[in-house]
Amino acid sequence: MNSTSPPTDIATFINCLNELPEFTDEPINQSMRSFQDDLKLNSAHRPTVQRYIHDLTTEIGNHLDSITETLSMFIETGVPTIRFQQQHSLSNLLNLSTVATIFSAVTAIMLQLSCKSTGHTLADLVNTFRFSSLVFSMAAAVNSFLGLTWKQAI
Structure with a gap:
């Protein structure tokens, strides 16, 4: 955690986690915010505050355990869910582009015969x-190919 303060780094980490569009996990956000609030409260260095921090170490440890548990659940369930959703949307675009291309070919043949x-x-x-x-x-075939290319690029 370079030159920024830990609460700012934690807020950045929470924002990065929430940028995943397919998966938003509120328990992770809540655990991280609780930990961030504790760090904000405990930034002073007076002896009374240091004693208070020492008394809070078990609570902070509980926050860290909660963060570890929810991140583990996210890795076990969230990451495969995100991968499945991405693959599913890619296969849908691929199917759409295939059908649109076939319809274009059939229509072109029929137009050629009826001209x-x-x-x-x-x-x-x-x-x-x-x-x-x-x-x-x-137009549908080109649109679906553009969508497929866009999804694969991202």
Whole structure:
């Protein structure tokens, strides 16, 4: 804990833990805040305060035990949960991009086959809808590939 005070370092550590979007653990936050509050109270160096700190060592030890226990639970359950969520979202984007690409290919083939029949209002309307479908399916494929690339980059 370099040049900053321990309460500031603990607050930074709490903020870093809370930046994990898939997992927020309130017991960890509460244990860390209690420990931070105790450190803020005990920053003076008078003999009476030092005696008070000495009397608080068991309570601070309990806070540290609580922090250790909740961080262990976070490592055992939270980290695998986060990994599963990330893999799940990646596989969903991959499936979406695959389906969108297949729809684009099918629509392009159908548009290619129906371009020969023109001149009728119904045929022109069908071609217009097929062309619109091709544009939207290609946009969906590009969008899902961008999302997949973004997720993999982060």
